[in-house]
Amino acid sequence: TQLLEQSPQFLSIQEGENLTVYCNSSSVFSSLQWYRQEPGEGPVLLVTVVTGGEVKKLKRLTFQFGDARKDSSLHITAAQPGDTGLYLCAGDPFGNEKLTFGTGTRLTIIP
Amino acid sequence: NAGVTQTPKFRILKIGQSMTLQCTQDMNHNYMYWYRQDPGMGLKLIYYSVGAGITDKGEVPNGYNVSRSTTEDFPLRLELAAPSQTSVYFCASSSGALAYGYTFGSGTRLTVV
Numbered sequence: 001t002q003l004l005e006q007s008p009q010f011l012s013i014q015e016g017e018n019l020t021v022y023c024n025s026s027s028v029f030s031s032l033q034w035y036r037q038e039p040g041e042g043p044v045l046l047v048t049v050v051t052g053g054e055v056k057k058l059k060r061l062t063f064q065f066g067d068a069r070k071d072s073s074l075h076i077t078a079a080q081p082g083d084t085g086l087y088l089c090a091g092d093p094f095g096n097e098k099l100t101f102g103t104g105t106r107l108t109i110i111p
Numbered sequence: 112n113a114g115v116t117q118t119p120k121f122r123i124l125k126i127g128q129s130m131t132l133q134c135t136q137d138m139n140h141n142y143m144y145w146y147r148q149d150p151g152m153g154l155k156l157i158y159y160s161v162g163a164g165i166t167d168k169g170e171v172p173n174g175y176n177v178s179r180s181t182t183e184d185f186p187l188r189l190e191l192a193a194p195s196q197t198s199v200y201f202c203a204s205s206s207g208a209l210a211y212g213y214t215f216g217s218g219t220r221l222t223v224v
Contacts, residue, residue: 009151033212042115042201042215043154050210088153097142097161097207098169101154 003027004089004102012108016078021105023089024071030095032072034063037086037104079109113137117202117216124192124223132187132219134202142205143185144213145169145177147198154201160185161207192223 007022023032031050035043047056049065049072056063060083062075076083089102118133136143141162146154156169160179174196176188185204189196199220203213 004153031209033209035212041217042203043213044215045212048210048212090154092209097205097209098144098156098159099209099213100156101146103151103153 003093003100004091006087006089006102006105008105009103010106010108012110013079014110015080018075018077019079019107020073020075021087021107022071022073023102025091025093026070027091027093028069029091029093030069032065032069032089032091033099034072034074035088035090037088038084043086043088076107079107081109081111083107084109115202115204115214115216117200117219119219120217121220122222124189124221126192126194126223128192129188129190130192130221132189132200132202132221134185134187134216135183136185136202136204136214137183138204138206138214139182140204140206140214141182142207143179144203144205145175145185145187146201146203147171148201148218149198157187157200189221194223197221197223 033048034046037043052067052069054065060077087105090099115136144159145157155171158177160166202216205213
């Protein structure tokens with residue numbers, strides 16, 4: 001059973017387009033995190049969202065935490081080739097400082 | 112600032128061989144973790160540690176062992192390697208405050224043939 005489901009699994013779009021990826025669960029999370037992973041490297045933290053309904057912006061990236069704290073989304077405006085990578089959401093469903101990771105969305109931005 | 116350092120970066124093992132994946136961090140983090148990443152499966156927790164001398168199993172511990180004799184080091188031991196252990200292994204550390212997230216190493220790509 002996958003606690004965190006991400007969609008889509010793969011996404012390939014042209015430079016300049018907008019996109020949204022989703023992270024969904026039936027469990028409630030005290031917080032959710034988003035990471036980006038590039039080939040040959042470990043994941044790197046992008047953001048942590050804590051409050052239901054919270055919206056955080058990081059330049060062209062907008063992160064939202066669902067009101068019920070069961071889901072999150074990542075929206076990228078005017079995608080650039082540098083946004084290419086594997087995007088992972090992660091949460092601590094049991095409050096024991098151990099992150100559970102989603103299956104990931106592999107994003108490719110075509111110049 | 113090195114962060115989390117993993118060695119080796121690549122390794123090929125024959126079935127039945129053993130090896131140790133090394134992980135060290137220089138951030139004085141109490142929490143350390145080992146994950147494996149299989150294609151399309153995200154990251155699965157193998158073992159974790161909340162401090163020197165304390166370790167516990169994660170989601171997929173079978174076939175692995177760990178030790179934590181110092182705050183800095185958290186090696187992962189594979190005994191009797193099997194093809195199912197072919198994967199990319201990541202070590203991570205954290206201060207315990209989830210808001211700051213995990214710091215990951217760059218991974219070890221292991222192939223068992």
